[in-house]
Amino acid sequence: MSSVERTIIIGSGPAGWSAAIYSARANLQPLVFEGAITEENRLQGTLPLGQLSLTTEVENFAGFPSGNLKEFLTSAIHPDRLLAMPPIEEHPHAVTGPELMELMRQQATNFGARIVTDDVVEVDFSKRPFTLKTRESGTFQAETVIVATGARANYLGLPSEETFRNRGVSACAVCDGALPRFRNKPLVVVGGGDSAVEEATYLSKYASKVYMVVRRDVLRASKIMQERATSNPKIEILWHSQVQEVLGDDKSGVTGIRILNSQSNSTTDYASSGLFLAIGHTPNTHFLKGQLELNEKGYIKWQKPFRTYTSVEGVFSAGDVSDDYYRQAITSAGTGCMAALDAERFLAEHGII
Numbered sequence: 001m002s003s004v005e006r007t008i009i010i011g012s013g014p015a016g017w018s019a020a021i022y023s024a025r026a027n028l029q030p031l032v033f034e035g036a037i038t039e040e041n042r043l044q045g046t047l048p049l050g051q052l053s054l055t056t057e058v059e060n061f062a063g064f065p066s067g068n069l070k071e072f073l074t075s076a077i078h079p080d081r082l083l084a085m086p087p088i089e090e091h092p093h094a095v096t097g098p099e100l101m102e103l104m105r106q107q108a109t110n111f112g113a114r115i116v117t118d119d120v121v122e123v124d125f126s127k128r129p130f131t132l133k134t135r136e137s138g139t140f141q142a143e144t145v146i147v148a149t150g151a152r153a154n155y156l157g158l159p160s161e162e163t164f165r166n167r168g169v170s171a172c173a174v175c176d177g178a179l180p181r182f183r184n185k186p187l188v189v190v191g192g193g194d195s196a197v198e199e200a201t202y203l204s205k206y207a208s209k210v211y212m213v214v215r216r217d218v219l220r221a222s223k224i225m226q227e228r229a230t231s232n233p234k235i236e237i238l239w240h241s242q243v244q245e246v247l248g249d250d251k252s253g254v255t256g257i258r259i260l261n262s263q264s265n266s267t268t269d270y271a272s273s274g275l276f277l278a279i280g281h282t283p284n285t286h287f288l289k290g291q292l293e294l295n296e297k298g299y300i301k302w303q304k305p306f307r308t309y310t311s312v313e314g315v316f317s318a319g320d321v322s323d324d325y326y327r328q329a330i331t332s333a334g335t336g337c338m339a340a341l342d343a344e345r346f347l348a349e350h351g352i353i
């Protein structure tokens with residue numbers, strides 16, 4: 001086992017890198033576990049660099065208007081990393097998810113953050129220093145830990161859904177709904193809870209029509225959200241329905257959705273340029289096993305408003321792993337900053353720095 005670290009950060013999305021940048025600049029010499037490159041992580045969408053590495057352009061991260069980014073990106077990111085990235089477009093574009101994440105990673109290493117490409121698989125938070133076991137790199141100890149392991153969107157698991165991911169299939173209406181491919185076109189939202197209604201309502205601002213695909217004959221959403229859906233003239237609810245297949249082609253991406261009505265046992269093809277999943281997210285907290293208080297959905301529970309304190313003193317959490325409400329890159333980056341400042345204060349109060 002190596003010496004005791006001041007701060008270990010688990011996770012490599014906007015929350016993790018933002019925490020790394022702040023804690024590195026505060027001379028906490030953070031050690032970041034960015035996740036392992038394994039088939040299991042690829043399949044569940046938890047490879048290093050987090051959820052944004054799964055998407056194309058990110059139009060709503062402040063500070064990145066669309067422009068000719070090639071020169072900037074090639075000057076800012078280390079050449080070895082550039083080699084492994086998707087090619088950078090020559091034409092003006094909003095920063096892509098992988099580009100934004102590489103920039104954040106680079107910024108963290110520029111200030112001295114050390115990175116291990118591995119998963120943390122087990123933790124012992126019962127006493128300080130805390131102990132963290134990794135998949136392949138051994139066991140580590142730390143005075144403070146920032147958990148920023150994010151969450152993953154749930155998908156239906158259809159092969160055709162996988163084929164058209166990022167080409168019409170999305171799990172984030174706020175992120176993708178305003179993209180040109182979805183404007184003034186019919187769209188399909190799957191799910192019957194509050195977030196499905198929220199996504200459908202949001203999309204109705206851009207789409208010509210929004211179909212909500214609901215399994216049963218009721219919405220799980222709260223009363224007020226149900227009313228919002230049923231009173232919106234652009235939203236049509238397809239009851240007793242489920243998506244059977246995503247239709248499309250290489251050139252256009254998604255062009256339609258095949259829906260099965262479970263009562264009549266018949267299928268109908270709906271023209272649509274997008275399928276939006278709103279069937280929940282799974283927080284990446286499995287490795288915490290009883291070590292931190294989680295809420296009923298498995299998210300890490302913050303113990304105090306506007307603080308990133310978890311149920312264990314010295315362990316902080318940031319980003320989507322503690323937030324099933326906002327779920328944005330910018331909010332994750334913001335709470336990553338908060339967690340680093342909280343960790344720094346904790347170390348100072350305990351005379352460690």
Ligand SMILES: Cc1cc2nc3c(=O)[nH]c(=O)nc-3n(C[C@H](O)[C@H](O)[C@H](O)COP(=O)(O)OP(=O)(O)OC[C@H]3O[C@@H](n4cnc5c(N)ncnc54)[C@H](O)[C@@H]3O)c2cc1C
Nearest residue numbers: 012013014015035047050051120150175319320327328329
């Ligand atoms: C397709 C898609 C498009 C999106 N588009 C936008 C957008 O345009 N704008 C926007 O603001 N938001 C967007 N979002 C949401 C945004 O990506 C998330 O809110 C944000 O990435 C959350 O950041 P995070 O740091 O909390 O964690 P994540 O991005 O979820 O990253 C956490 C990462 O930590 C690593 N990790 C997990 N467990 C472990 C472990 N045990 N050990 C080590 N490492 C681990 C994994 O690599 C994991 O992916 C999009 C999401 C998706 C899925």
